[in-house]
Amino acid sequence: MKLNELSPADGSVSARKRVGRGVGSGTGKTGGRGVKGQKSRSGVALNGFEGGQMPLYMRLPKRGFTKPNAKTYAWLNLDKLAKAIEAGQIQAEGITESALVDAGIVRRVKDGIRLLAKGEAPAGLSITVTGASKAAISAVEKAGGQVTITGTKAEPDT
Numbered sequence: 116m117k118l119n120e121l122s123p124a125d126g127s128v129s130a131r132k133r134v135g136r137g138v139g140s141g142t143g144k145t146g147g148r149g150v151k152g153q154k155s156r157s158g159v160a161l162n163g164f165e166g167g168q169m170p171l172y173m174r175l176p177k178r179g180f181t182k183p184n185a186k187t188y189a190w191l192n193l194d195k196l197a198k199a200i201e202a203g204q205i206q207a208e209g210i211t212e213s214a215l216v217d218a219g220i221v222r223r224v225k226d227g228i229r230l231l232a233k234g235e236a237p238a239g240l241s242i243t244v245t246g247a248s249k250a251a252i253s254a255v256e257k258a259g260g261q262v263t264i265t266g267t268k269a270e271p272d273t
Contacts, residue, residue, distance in 0.1 A: 186226040188246060193254060194234020195220065196242075207260075210242040227266055236260060 134146035148155040163170045200207050205218045212228045215221045221228055227245025232254050240260030252262045 188227050188229040189221050189223060189225050190229045190231050191215065191221055191244070192231050192233035193236045193251060196230075196240070197235060197237040200237050200240075207237055207239050208241050210240070212244060230255075230262065 132142060132147075133140065134142040135144070137143045145155065153159055154161070163172055165171070196210075199205050199218060199220045204220060205214060212221070212224055215228060216224060230242065230244045230247035230251045232248050232250035236251075236254040236258040238258050238260070240255050240258065240262075242255070242260070243263040243265060245264070245266035247262050247264055255262050
C-alpha cells in the first residue's frame with residue numbers, strides 16, 4: 116500500500132450541501148427551510164425546543180441547591196507549605212495569609228485560606244489562617260507548631 120492509494124472509509128466523507136444554487140440542486144430557492152415561519156429566517160436557535168413535547172431538561176428531576184453566598188477558600192496543603200519553607204520562600208514563624216500570597220505559595224486569598232492536612236507538617240510552624248481541618252491542626256501541633264484560626268467557627272450540632 117502506498118500513500119497515493121490511501122482513501123477515506125466509505126461514508127466517512129461527504130460533500131458539503133450547497134443550498135440556494137438553483138432548482139436542479141434539490142436545495143434551491145428556499146434552501147430546504149420550507150416556506151415562511153420562524154425557522155425559515157436566519158439567526159434562529161430554538162435550543163431545547165422539542166416541537167411541543169416536554170423538553171428533556173424539564174422531564175429530568177432537579178436536585179441540589181447552590182448557595183448564592185457560599186464562601187470559596189483558597190486551600191493550602193501542609194506538604195506545599197513544607198516545600199516552600201525548605202526552599203526558603205517563607206519563614207516557619209509568624210506566617211500570615213498576606214505573607215503566603217507575597218511569597219507566591221497561594222495565588223489569591225478569595226474568602227480566606229484553609230489549611231489542609233496532606234503531607235507532613237514542618238517543625239515549629241506558626242501560622243494564621245481563616246480555617247483549618249482538624250487533621251491539619253493536630254499534625255501541626257504534633258510537630259511542635261501552632262495554628263491560629265481567624266474565621267468563624269461552625270457551631271457544633273446539639
